[in-house]
Amino acid sequence: MKSVLDYVAKGLGVRIVGAPGSGRTSLLKSVVAKLEEDGATVYTMFAAPALSTVPFAGVLSLGLDLRSRTIGILGIVDLLSVQMARTGVHLIAIDDLENLDRESLAVVDVLRRRTKVPLITTMNDRPFQPRVSSYLGSIPEATVSLVPLEYEQISKLIMKMLGHPAEVNVVASVLTKSGGNLRLAVRIIETSVLSERLVLKDGWWCMSGTKLMNEHLHGTVEALLQGLRPEEVRALNKMSLLGPSPVDRLVAAVGEDILDNLEYNGLISVIEGPDETLLAAVFPPIVDDYLRAHTRSSRRILQSAVTDHVIEEPGDHPVSAATDDILSAAISVLRQEMGSNHAAATRYFQQRRDALEESCYHKWERHRSLSNAVAILRIYWGATVSPHRIQEVLRRTDSRSGDSGDLFLFTMSLAWWQFSHEKNLPGALATMQDLSSREPGLRHQAEAVMAFLRASHGSKSGNQHHGSPHAVEPGPQGGIVATITGMLELYRLQPLDAQKAMDTAEGAEGYPQFESFIRGMAMLSRGREEEALVMALSSREKALQDVDQFAFVSQSYIAALSLLHHGLFDEAEYLMGRAFSLGKPGFLVDSLHVAMLRLSSLRAAIPATSVGATARPRGMDNGPFPGLGTGLHDLAASRPASAKAFDERASRIMEKSLARGYVFEAMHTGLFALGLLPGPRVRELLQKILEERGMTVHHQLLTVAGAAIEMDLPRLRHLLDTYVLDGDTFQVAMVLRGAEQRSQLSGEPAVASEIRRAAKDFSARFGVVGTLFDFKSEPPGSSLTLREIEVALVAGQQSNQDIAEQFGISIRTVESHISNALRKTDTTTRKQLADLIRNAPNSLASGAMEASQASS
Numbered sequence: 001m002k003s004v005l006d007y008v009a010k011g012l013g014v015r016i017v018g019a020p021g022s023g024r025t026s027l028l029k030s031v032v033a034k035l036e037e038d039g040a041t042v043y044t045m046f047a048a049p050a051l052s053t054v055p056f057a058g059v060l061s062l063g064l065d066l067r068s069r070t071i072g073i074l075g076i077v078d079l080l081s082v083q084m085a086r087t088g089v090h091l092i093a094i095d096d097l098e099n100l101d102r103e104s105l106a107v108v109d110v111l112r113r114r115t116k117v118p119l120i121t122t123m124n125d126r127p128f129q130p131r132v133s134s135y136l137g138s139i140p141e142a143t144v145s146l147v148p149l150e151y152e153q154i155s156k157l158i159m160k161m162l163g164h165p166a167e168v169n170v171v172a173s174v175l176t177k178s179g180g181n182l183r184l185a186v187r188i189i190e191t192s193v194l195s196e197r198l199v200l201k202d203g204w205w206c207m208s209g210t211k212l213m214n215e216h217l218h219g220t221v222e223a224l225l226q227g228l229r230p231e232e233v234r235a236l237n238k239m240s241l242l243g244p245s246p247v248d249r250l251v252a253a254v255g256e257d258i259l260d261n262l263e264y265n266g267l268i269s270v271i272e273g274p275d276e277t278l279l280a281a282v283f284p285p286i287v288d289d290y291l292r293a294h295t296r297s298s299r300r301i302l303q304s305a306v307t308d309h310v311i312e313e314p315g316d317h318p319v320s321a322a323t324d325d326i327l328s329a330a331i332s333v334l335r336q337e338m339g340s341n342h343a344a345a346t347r348y349f350q351q352r353r354d355a356l357e358e359s360c361y362h363k364w365e366r367h368r369s370l371s372n373a374v375a376i377l378r379i380y381w382g383a384t385v386s387p388h389r390i391q392e393v394l395r396r397t398d399s400r401s402g403d404s405g406d407l408f409l410f411t412m413s414l415a416w417w418q419f420s421h422e423k424n425l426p427g428a429l430a431t432m433q434d435l436s437s438r439e440p441g442l443r444h445q446a447e448a449v450m451a452f453l454r455a456s457h458g459s460k461s462g463n464q465h466h467g468s469p470h471a472v473e474p475g476p477q478g479g480i481v482a483t484i485t486g487m488l489e490l491y492r493l494q495p496l497d498a499q500k501a502m503d504t505a506e507g508a509e510g511y512p513q514f515e516s517f518i519r520g521m522a523m524l525s526r527g528r529e530e531e532a533l534v535m536a537l538s539s540r541e542k543a544l545q546d547v548d549q550f551a552f553v554s555q556s557y558i559a560a561l562s563l564l565h566h567g568l569f570d571e572a573e574y575l576m577g578r579a580f581s582l583g584k585p586g587f588l589v590d591s592l593h594v595a596m597l598r599l600s601s602l603r604a605a606i607p608a609t610s611v612g613a614t615a616r617p618r619g620m621d622n623g624p625f626p627g628l629g630t631g632l633h634d635l636a637a638s639r640p641a642s643a644k645a646f647d648e649r650a651s652r653i654m655e656k657s658l659a660r661g662y663v664f665e666a667m668h669t670g671l672f673a674l675g676l677l678p679g680p681r682v683r684e685l686l687q688k689i690l691e692e693r694g695m696t697v698h699h700q701l702l703t704v705a706g707a708a709i710e711m712d713l714p715r716l717r718h719l720l721d722t723y724v725l726d727g728d729t730f731q732v733a734m735v736l737r738g739a740e741q742r743s744q745l746s747g748e749p750a751v752a753s754e755i756r757r758a759a760k761d762f763s764a765r766f767g768v769v770g771t772l773f774d775f776k777s778e779p780p781g782s783s784l785t786l787r788e789i790e791v792a793l794v795a796g797q798q799s800n801q802d803i804a805e806q807f808g809i810s811i812r813t814v815e816s817h818i819s820n821a822l823r824k825t826d827t828t829t830r831k832q833l834a835d836l837i838r839n840a841p842n843s844l845a846s847g848a849m850e851a852s853q854a855s856s
Contacts, residue, residue, distance in 0.1 A: 567770015647679025
């Protein structure tokens with residue numbers, strides 16, 4: 001809306017482009033209402049398909065009195081020209097331009113050429129129709145495109161419509177089925193509640209079954225199909241049964257003209273499949289569900305005729321080399337993806353994942369062996385299709401015979417399910433201990449898993465594990481000790497040791513997904529965020545092709561952390577939203593999924609309405625990786641009354657992490673807190689963590705933060721002038737912004753002004769492109785009582801005796817009020833205190849004066 005109004009203010013016409021149901025009509029109504037509120041006269045025409053052949057239907061919708069005039073194009077133009085010659089701002093708005101009748105188009109064309117009146121139109125995102133372009137194609141105009149909704153927007157939409165947050169699977173299902181279309185999303189939400197496909201449990205909207213498709217949606221889908229020719233409907237039916245299929249095969253089967261027309265009407269989407277094959281699928285997915293159900297129930301002949309659907313095997317794709325500017329190259333590729341329609345690709349991924357899971361599960365049902373169980377459990381590590389099925393496999397598999405490697409993986413999966421889903425750490429440890437007792441050859445592996453379980457739970461004993469991959473006999477389970485060693489070293493912030501553990505395990509079969517995750521996180525903790533981002537984006541793309549939700553979620557997490565470090569919130573939130581849209585992941589990466597839910601809401605920092613609320617508040621304060629615990633999210637959502645209070649809270653969170661052995665998370669919390677509101681305790685803790693590990697990667701950042709905290713302006717200026725570009729440039733900009741706020745809270749407005757100028761020069765010199773975090777603190781002095789404010793106002797000029805006589809209180813009470821005010825505002829002198837209250841926003845001083853006058 002702001003973009004439209006800005007263009008109009010420049011005298012430009014505006015074309016609002018979006019798919020049917022994207023909200024373009026609602027946007028136009030809001031724009032018109034705002035313009036009329038500001039005093040403009042807007043002539044609004046609302047077109048409709050049924051009136052496209054009715055002469056002057058658009059003009060008649062203006063409600064003009066045309067009875068006394070000859071109805072003709074030029075006559076109406078004359079009438080409107082007279083009205084627009086009057087004083088004031090005049091505009092024309094046309095909704096659904098492609099359905100405006102020919103005569104009304106002619107009126108607008110002649111009138112526009114005669115009066116140069118700005119024109120605001122809405123139209124479909126299909127190719128421009130020649131009939132319309134011949135009239136209005138020469139008019140200068142700006143274009144505002146309405147893009148499909150993302151995960152976070154769907155989550156907020158459900159919250160707004162239903163009054164409660166929804167679980168991850170609900171949001172993901174609405175997003176996928178609607179293809180991000182606003183109107184379809186609204187109808188799916190409404191009808192799902194009406195048909196009780198969505199039910200409210202413990203304040204959360206949950207799915208009562210596996211699907212949201214219901215009979216109340218049939219009319220909505222049929223409206224999308226209205227106007228299609230019989231052969232086009234038959235083609236869609238066939239495509240719904242085939243699923244995503246190669247375009248060249250469909251061209252031969254249904255014809256190129258039919259496919260072109262269906263794509264023109266937005267009913268199919270083309271995506272890139274394995275080996276760069278172009279695949280076409282019915283779109284939006286809700287249409288696919290409708291057609292498939294209809295065809296399978298009533299179109300037996302067509303169903304039996306479709307037999308050529310073959311799921312392509314995923315292929316490997318070479319990764320293009322990064323350019324010299326690694327970050328810019330990665331961001332460029334990512335933004336290209338952000339501009340595409342990824343709903344169809346998400347749907348394709350889910351279909352292939354579900355087909356693979358179904359095949360493996362039925363194979364296990366036929367023969368409940370360990371090998372078949374491990375095959376299906378590997379899928380459930382990353383993709384949870386049905387918790388009931390997971391428990392069935394874990395409970396009913398015959399584990400008495402089989403390969404020792406399969407037995408280990410099966411038992412490890414059972415233990416992790418007990419730990420993560422059932423919250424039963426003793427039971428999980430007992431499961432692995434029993435395996436160690438029964439199978440002496442698996443003792444080292446079992447002990448490694450037990451150490452990892454304890455460490456993930458936060459038990460210090462788990463951090464004492466020093467298992468070595470060399471102590472393990474070769475075999476399919478041989479790499480697990482090295483993998484767990486690498487994970488534990490990451491927890492302790494020992495990235496080089498984590499990488500060494502992975503190097504020693506090379507050639508051991510088993511855990512490539514864990515290996516790529518450990519190497520990526522090690523790069524991040526060493527300050528090589530750009531390289532970690534490139535590797536994560538490459539691995540994420542391969543995971544899409546390989547239908548590997550485990551790798552997709554874990555690599556999205558690495559990429560998101562790297563982007564957040566550079567302040568690229570939009571790109572990070574997009575990546576996390578793509579991971580969320582696949583639905584709730586399997587039990588081995590569920591914790592990373594929860595972490596991303598919390599990280600995705602750091603910028604909003606409103607726990608009640610942000611996506612982070614869907615992570616549910618239950619959980620420990622600290623986790624081994626950023627976002628796993630609630631501490632970081634709560635820190636961002638806090639509104640501290642003083643810089644000292646924030647410093648104490650942030651340092652306590654870091655100390656709790658260190659006590660649990662989560663040094664990586666403590667370091668990340670310190671970097672994050674330092675950028676919000678820098679404080680001496682956080683800086684000291686962070687510096688100690690890095691020095692103990694011989695890491696110098698954040699040296700410049702800590703030095704700048706030290707000068708800013710101490711308000712040593714000459715030293716700060718010198719440090720910024722001699723700063724050498726590194727990976728912390730955005731973080732330095734954040735520290736400067738936080739230091740400015742710290743100075744304001746401490747009653748030093750002059751220092752704050754100097755830091756603001758220094759920060760502006762720094763950002764301009766280095767071209768800082770990230771979005772600075774909009775962290776809000778409580779207004780200075782907001783925690784003071786009314787009497788403390790009254791006393792503080794005069795504390796800078798009057799003695800305690802004079803203040804006591806003025807307010808009729810004892811000298812001891814005056815001393816108590818001043819002492820409390822100094823402590824609450826983090827000021828050190830009476831003059832600082834008085835200046836802070838006098839210059840505070842929301843006029844605390846004036847409120848206190850009014851109260852004082854009223855009492856007197």
